Amino acid sequence: MASYVHDFPFDPAHGRSLDELKAVPVPPAPDDFADFWRARYDAARAVATDPEVGPVEDERDGVRVHGVTYTSVGGVRLGGWLAVPAEGAPVRHGFVIGHGYGGRQEPGPDIPLPLPSSAAILPCVRGMGARGLVPGIPDVSAEHVLHGIESRDTYVIGDCVADLWCAASALGELVPELAGAGRLGYLGESFGGGLGALALPWDERFAAAQLTVPTFGNHPLRLTLPCAGSGESVRGYHRAHPEVVEVLRYFDAATAAGLIELPTLVAAALFDPSVPPPGQFAVYNALAGERELLVLPAGHFAYEGLEQDVAGLVAARRAFFGKRPA
Structure with a gap:
């Protein structure tokens, strides 16, 4: 079990061994879980994303980086970055x-x-980052995670998932070689890992995925575990509004992972003050298809040996996608 000197008023490992983490269960899905998400996916695929590419902002590591904007659900215009091979090299992935x-x-x-x-x-989902700011949506995680949480139909997390689907549509329009089923890979860390788990079961355009320290896994358990991340805001809201558990059931990354059949690599941490490890492992444990696990000593935490572990994660990611190119 990972152990580090820290000043958090709780145990970021939550007292669980690796074997115990690998046994964390998956919450049952609401009866209409799939119908809810398929309807949202269909609505996102119907959006005319109208992507626009800006001038080159950087060139490095064999790619040119442009600014990009696109339209997502609700007519929201979002921004981010587009990386393409330099010198007009062909795109294969x-x-x-x-x-x-x-x-x-x-x-x-x-x-x-x-x-x-x-x-x-590399999109900025609504409310987040320099190019995702939207009037009325908080840009601070502790507030963003509560925006619209009163209803499954208004919760901002659902729209953030749709922002990823629309980003995929924009990429396929900008790079036609990538349009169609099985042409894309997904990479997501923390918040992006949780959103990815919610997005992937419904989208045939993705062939493989890698999720690092994913959040939103096993909400019923997360509500019992203190943390220093956005989950603590949800815990506080739940104390005042216990009925929110019915909304959270539709946004559980572990529940969604149970429907992910594409090959998925999960990097999960034994010690993490921001995203409780049991929730991370719940996502991995639930995966329905081919899966690989990379155990990290810690997440969202600086420790001796971090640089080597990051290099190991990069190598594992390269090997994983190299075996099954998107």
Whole structure:
């Protein structure tokens, strides 16, 4: 069991061994879980995303990075970045890359493209990041995670999932080689990992996925586990509004993972102050298809050896997608 010196008023490992984490169960789905999400997916696929590409903002690691905007559900215009091979090289693989709950202010120093000859869209979902700001939606995770939570139909998390589907549509329009079934891979970390788990069961365009320290797994258990992340806001809301459990049932990443049949690599942490490890492992445990697990010592936490572990994750991701290119 991972153990680190810290000043959190709780145990970020929640007292569970690896064997215990691998036994975390999956919450049962509401009877209309699939119908709810398929309807949302169909609505997102009907959106005319009208993507627009801006000038080159950076060029590195064999790719050119452009700004990009596209339309998502509700007519919301969102932004992000588009990475394409430099020098007009042909595109063989495509990726949608989600972001964490800190948002995305820039594409970052490393664009995690696991395969050469790849193009990727890095969207900012609504309310998050420099290019996802939307009037009326909080841009702070502790408030964003509660926006519209009173109803499954208004909860912002559902629209954020749709933002990923629309990003995939925009990428397929901008890079026609990537349109169609089985042409894309998905990468998501933390918030982006949880959104990815909710998005993937319904979208045939994705062939493989990698989720790192995914959030939103096993909400009934998460509500009992203190943390330093957005889950603590949900716990506080639940204390005042216990009926919210009925809404959360539709946004459980572990429940959705039980319907993911495409090959999926999950990197889950034994110690994580922001996303309780039992929820992360619940997502992995639920996966219905081919799956691989990479156990991380810690997530959302700086520790000695972190750089080596990040390098190991990058290598594992490359090997995973190399075996089954998207």
